[in-house]
Amino acid sequence: MEIRTETTDGITVVSLSGDVDASTAPQVQETVLPLVTPGSKVLMDMTGVPYMSSAGLRALLSLYRQVAAKDGKLVLVGLSEEIADTMSITGFLDFFAARGTVAEGLQFLQEG
Amino acid sequence: MDILSRIDIHPTHTSSDGKFKLRRGRPEPFGASLVPGGVNFSVFSSYATACTLVLFEKHAKEPFAEIPFPDEFRIGNVFNMVVFALDYENLEYGYRMEAPFPAAERGQPAIHRFDRQHILLDPYAKVIGGRDVWGQTPDWEDVYHHRARIAFDDFDWEDDRPLEIPPEDQIIYEMHVRSFTRHASSGVKESRRGTFAGLRDKIPYLKELGVNAIELMPVFEFDEFENSRPNPQNPDQLLVNYWGYSTVGFFAPKAGYAATGKLGMQVDELKAMVKELHRNGIEVILDVVFNHTAEGNEYGPVISYRGLDNRTYYMLTPEGYYFNFSGCGNTLNCNNPIVRDMVLDCLRYWASEYHIDGFRFDLASILGRDPWGFPLANPPLLEALAFDPILAKCKLIAEAWDAGGLYQVGSFPAFGRWAEWNGKYRDTLRKFLKGDSGQVGSLAQCVQGSPHLYAASGRVPATSINFITAHDGFTLRDLVSYNHKHNEANGENNNDGSNDNDSWNCGWEGETDNLGIQALRFRQIQNALILLLVSQGVPMILMGDEMGRTQYGNNNTYCHDSELNWLDWGLLEQNNHLFEFCRHAIAFRNAHPVLRNTGHFRNRDYVGSGLPDISWHGTKAWYADWSAETRTIAFLLCGRHAKQGTVTDNTIYVAANSHWQAHWFELPQPPAGTQWHVFANTGAPVPDNVWAPGTEPRLENQQGILLGDRSVVVLLAK
Numbered sequence: 001m002e003i004r005t006e007t008t009d010g011i012t013v014v015s016l017s018g019d020v021d022a023s024t025a026p027q028v029q030e031t032v033l034p035l036v037t038p039g040s041k042v043l044m045d046m047t048g049v050p051y052m053s054s055a056g057l058r059a060l061l062s063l064y065r066q067v068a069a070k071d072g073k074l075v076l077v078g079l080s081e082e083i084a085d086t087m088s089i090t091g092f093l094d095f096f097a098a099r100g101t102v103a104e105g106l107q108f109l110q111e112g
Numbered sequence: 113m114d115i116l117s118r119i120d121i122h123p124t125h126t127s128s129d130g131k132f133k134l135r136r137g138r139p140e141p142f143g144a145s146l147v148p149g150g151v152n153f154s155v156f157s158s159y160a161t162a163c164t165l166v167l168f169e170k171h172a173k174e175p176f177a178e179i180p181f182p183d184e185f186r187i188g189n190v191f192n193m194v195v196f197a198l199d200y201e202n203l204e205y206g207y208r209m210e211a212p213f214p215a216a217e218r219g220q221p222a223i224h225r226f227d228r229q230h231i232l233l234d235p236y237a238k239v240i241g242g243r244d245v246w247g248q249t250p251d252w253e254d255v256y257h258h259r260a261r262i263a264f265d266d267f268d269w270e271d272d273r274p275l276e277i278p279p280e281d282q283i284i285y286e287m288h289v290r291s292f293t294r295h296a297s298s299g300v301k302e303s304r305r306g307t308f309a310g311l312r313d314k315i316p317y318l319k320e321l322g323v324n325a326i327e328l329m330p331v332f333e334f335d336e337f338e339n340s341r342p343n344p345q346n347p348d349q350l351l352v353n354y355w356g357y358s359t360v361g362f363f364a365p366k367a368g369y370a371a372t373g374k375l376g377m378q379v380d381e382l383k384a385m386v387k388e389l390h391r392n393g394i395e396v397i398l399d400v401v402f403n404h405t406a407e408g409n410e411y412g413p414v415i416s417y418r419g420l421d422n423r424t425y426y427m428l429t430p431e432g433y434y435f436n437f438s439g440c441g442n443t444l445n446c447n448n449p450i451v452r453d454m455v456l457d458c459l460r461y462w463a464s465e466y467h468i469d470g471f472r473f474d475l476a477s478i479l480g481r482d483p484w485g486f487p488l489a490n491p492p493l494l495e496a497l498a499f500d501p502i503l504a505k506c507k508l509i510a511e512a513w514d515a516g517g518l519y520q521v522g523s524f525p526a527f528g529r530w531a532e533w534n535g536k537y538r539d540t541l542r543k544f545l546k547g548d549s550g551q552v553g554s555l556a557q558c559v560q561g562s563p564h565l566y567a568a569s570g571r572v573p574a575t576s577i578n579f580i581t582a583h584d585g586f587t588l589r590d591l592v593s594y595n596h597k598h599n600e601a602n603g604e605n606n607n608d609g610s611n612d613n614d615s616w617n618c619g620w621e622g623e624t625d626n627l628g629i630q631a632l633r634f635r636q637i638q639n640a641l642i643l644l645l646v647s648q649g650v651p652m653i654l655m656g657d658e659m660g661r662t663q664y665g666n667n668n669t670y671c672h673d674s675e676l677n678w679l680d681w682g683l684l685e686q687n688n689h690l691f692e693f694c695r696h697a698i699a700f701r702n703a704h705p706v707l708r709n710t711g712h713f714r715n716r717d718y719v720g721s722g723l724p725d726i727s728w729h730g731t732k733a734w735y736a737d738w739s740a741e742t743r744t745i746a747f748l749l750c751g752r753h754a755k756q757g758t759v760t761d762n763t764i765y766v767a768a769n770s771h772w773q774a775h776w777f778e779l780p781q782p783p784a785g786t787q788w789h790v791f792a793n794t795g796a797p798v799p800d801n802v803w804a805p806g807t808e809p810r811l812e813n814q815q816g817i818l819l820g821d822r823s824v825v826v827l828l829a830k
Contacts, residue, residue, distance in 0.1 A: 086375060091383065091384030
């Protein structure tokens with residue numbers, strides 16, 4: 001699992017590469033959580049994620065909740081069709097804002 | 113470290129091989145639960161003297177660890193232990209049990225069946241792997257077939273909870289998860305066909321049809337490969353345990369019914385489906401099978417219960433043979449206090465964790481037998497379920513008979529709660545429809561919610577789950593197309609399935625091009641549906657009957673994973689006039705509370721409307737002919753008496769003619785200031801056979817109406 005983070009103009013872009021599962025999800029949380037401050041805007045670029053397990057989805061939702069608790073915003077971009085389908089079937093997608101591309105994600109975060 | 117953390121997050125023991133950190137666990141809850149730092153394992157056995165926890169990585173052939181429960185961790189008969197630092201997402205676990213009894217030989221009777229060689233499934237497993245994808249051939253050499261896994265049980269329900277629709281307002285649609293969308297014609301995305309996700313995609317259809325409850329044939333984990341065998345008519349095809357009336361684990365959803373089963377996410381998928389159904393005003397009732405398990409008789413596989421505690425879980429003869437009141441090899445010992453608690457735990461779990469709205473109990477009369485098989489006067493299990501606080505708003509529906517000869521329709525121990533599948537309703541409606549003599553009296557009881565069965569004991573009309581067809585037996589189309597069952601495809605020489613179908617083929621056995629027969633069959637189907645939907649009580653419709661689904665005369669399709677069971681959605685277009693009829697009839701019921709009374713009729717006017725709540729008529733108004741050879745009957749429901757006079761509705765007149773000749777029915781006067789309008793006339797050609805509620809045309813002749821042979825008319829006063 002490779003995680004790159006970059007903060008510009010008040011938006012933290014997190015790019016993940018590799019599977020997100022029980023073994024890698026804690027790493028994602030440990031990297032991203034310290035960056036979450038009140039009002040944070042986080043874009044998670046999932047383009048490089050081929051597979052997310054149940055634990056991975058839960059870690060992501062937990063992250064989302066912690067961002068929301070600090071009045072921040074989080075958006076997912078670049079979900080593979082299969083992951084988006086799994087998230088839709090299991091109800092996870094209902095809780096997230098998801099956009100197709102990084103540009104669309106940035107636009108979402110900049111609105112309001 | 114948070115200074116307020118509990119000290120029991122730290123291990124106190126180490127496993128004998130030095131690899132695992134352990135701690136004394138908690139006996140409750142049973143099963144495997146996530147606790148800080150680890151997993152709490154708890155399993156009971158009344159006779160085992162030692163227990164070993166066996167751990168696998170997901171799908172691994174061999175276990176990666178075997179950890180005996182330290183003796184001091186046992187409390188009473190419960191082995192419990194916390195194991196720390198497990199990758200619980202990729203974990204599968206089972207147990208080995210030991211006891212000082214000789215190992216039982218396969219096929220031989222035995223009171224105890226302990227055998228250290230077997231790795232046993234936790235009866236409380238919330239997720240079960242091993243049959244992750246429907247129909248995928250298992251590894252028959254696997255040392256552990258049905259593998260317990262750990263559920264997160266952290267689903268976010270937001271503001272959802274069970275809908276608590278008043279029982280008398282329910283319209284139930286009985287269905288099979290896989291059959292509903294497995295067919296390519298379902299229009300569901302291929303990866304979702306035959307799954308919970310597929311069903312969810314079809315919610316708009318259920319809404320359009322108008323039902324407000326679905327009753328799912330078993331969705332607890334079962335093994336579709338149980339007793340699987342080649343289809344004698346098509347050796348390339350397997351006959352399987354398709355319906356699933358044979359439970360492997362009572363706490364786990366069927367993985368093969370989930371599009372995400374291969375990812376182990378069936379729990380979330382099923383919950384997401386329930387949540388979405390609730391959003392659309394549709395309740396979910398589960399068909400639960402507590403009368404037996406998938407372990408079969410002395411020759412059956414060792415999966416769980418018999419290896420953990422045979423004497424507790426099963427009814428046994430003194431020699432150690434399995435009693436067979438279920439007709440499926442064994443009988444779960446439901447009135448043993450331990451098993452009773454498991455059933456209660458199970459239903460509480462489904463009601464609270466999955467927001468299930470109700471349960472239909474397969475062969476429920478077995479649940480009223482004592483451990484020796486005798487029927488109990490006040491069965492403790494049925495009482496416990498009726499009075500349970502978590503199940504307090506759940507619908508409890510009994511299939512009030514069993515395969516051991518107990519038939520309790522009308523007398524099922526109800527404790528003020530239990531509803532019943534009304535088998536007598538089914539039989540009477542069928543006999544009346546095909547024109548048998550001597551049926552009008554019984555029919556009159558049926559359309560009133562069977563007061564002859566329920567009123568005296570103070571049970572409301574909604575006690576009666578009215579149905580003409582269900583998964584067991586003919587579909588509605590086959591009921592009017594076959595005199596006899598045609599079960600050759602089941603491979604039992606047509607010996608299986610019921611012979612008492614009360615069906616009539618309308619003049620030709622099976623499919624026919626004869627337009628006259630086709631028209632008669634269509635009329636008979638409409639007659640059945642409309643009588644069902646104007647009856648007091650709770651109507652239940654079998655999946656596909658609204659579009660003319662056929663099983664080609666097979667009345668016991670339990671073993672077919674094929675188009676014999678899969679709903680062909682092409683029928684919706686082909687028989688659109690039938691779907692429209694059914695949809696309007698459902699809408700009519702939903703629009704008229706007078707059809708959905710909370711209490712039984714009193715046969716008098718108690719609101720001062722000038723009409724009794726119900727009155728009986730025949731070909732002459734105010735004169736019902738109850739003699740044996742009569743095949744005509746009509747009744748008038750006074751709208752002012754709707755829901756015990758608490759709401760005002762239209763007055764409704766229903767006339768039925770099951771005679772092979774047309775009859776002129778003289779009409780009673782509609783209430784002052786109203787006139788008769790036609791909602792349905794099954795004797796009229798499409799599209800004049802039914803009208804959308806609210807658009808009913810005025811009946812030209814207000815004095816009377818001609819009912820064609822074998823037809824039903826429903827009029828509305830407005």
